Amino acid sequence: MSILITGAGRGIGRGLAAHYATGGAAVIGTHRGAAPAALPGVEWQEAEMTDPASLRALAGRLGGRPLSLLVCNAGIYPDRDEGLDTGYPPDMWAQAFAINTTGVFLTIQALLPNLQAAGGRIAILSSQMASDARAPGGSYIYRASKAAALNLGRNLAVDLRPRGVAVGIYHPGWVKSDMGGAGAQIEVAESVSGLAARFAALSLDTTGAFLNYDGTAMPF
Numbered sequence: 001m002s003i004l005i006t007g008a009g010r011g012i013g014r015g016l017a018a019h020y021a022t023g024g025a026a027v028i029g030t031h032r033g034a035a036p037a038a039l040p041g042v043e044w045q046e047a048e049m050t051d052p053a054s055l056r057a058l059a060g061r062l063g064g065r066p067l068s069l070l071v072c073n074a075g076i077y078p079d080r081d082e083g084l085d086t087g088y089p090p091d092m093w094a095q096a097f098a099i100n101t102t103g104v105f106l107t108i109q110a111l112l113p114n115l116q117a118a119g120g121r122i123a124i125l126s127s128q129m130a131s132d133a134r135a136p137g138g139s140y141i142y143r144a145s146k147a148a149a150l151n152l153g154r155n156l157a158v159d160l161r162p163r164g165v166a167v168g169i170y171h172p173g174w175v176k177s178d179m180g181g182a183g184a185q186i187e188v189a190e191s192v193s194g195l196a197a198r199f200a201a202l203s204l205d206t207t208g209a210f211l212n213y214d215g216t217a218m219p220f
Contacts, residue, residue, distance in 0.1 A: 002067050002118070004028040006049065006107055007074025009036035011177035012125070015192040016071060017042045030058070030074070049074050049103030050095075055110040062111070066118035069199060070111055072104045072149075073125045077179050079141040093141050100145035105152055112165070119164045121202045123195070124153040126210070128171040133219035150210060150220070157208030166207040170198055173213045 008017040008029025021027045021041030030047040048054040076099050082088045104124055128134055130146035153169035160167055172195055174185040194213035210218045
């Protein structure tokens with residue numbers, strides 16, 4: 001089993017990489033900038049989610065290697081402390097969408113031949129904050145970019161079904177990580193365990209589903 005995880009240098013991505021490598025899978029983890037600390041069984045590849053050329057180069061380095069699973073995990077939450085009256089500058093919007101949404105599409109587009117070669121699956125990490133049913137205000141950029149990623153995943157599920165590639169969209173939980181903060185609800189290990197079970201259950205019968213890490217359906 002060959003798995004590629006974007007943004008695998010820390011947090012949930014690193015936890016997933018370690019989980020799969022420990023289980024014997026061939027794991028490729030992407031990072032930006034300096035290479036992360038080594039993980040046994042993980043092959044590191046540099047890739048910039050906002051740069052189509054970087055992602056095409058990644059695909060070129062992989063050659064025709066089949067991918068059983070692509071986990072689109074890379075993401076940012078830049079507007080945690082922004083205020084409505086003067087915050088949320090345009091460049092912050094652009095950066096978040098470039099990584100959280102466009103980067104997901106560009107990654108899938110670049111690696112689609114590898115996924116089709118294996119009849120692979122795609123897991124997109126969105127967030128409960130993407131849901132229209134959960135709108136308490138604030139974090140407009142993160143919410144909007146993750147809502148777009150959810151919409152992207154739902155539509156890709158339709159278009160990729162005939163190609164034999166299933167797509168799932170997931171909320172990883174509120175995780176104690178650099179993004180989630182120390183006050184979050186669950187540890188990385190709990191999120192990783194739940195997500196891995198969801199990814200294993202993903203098939204063409206369940207493609208397009210939006211699920212919590214524990215398997216409960218998330219509202220759109």
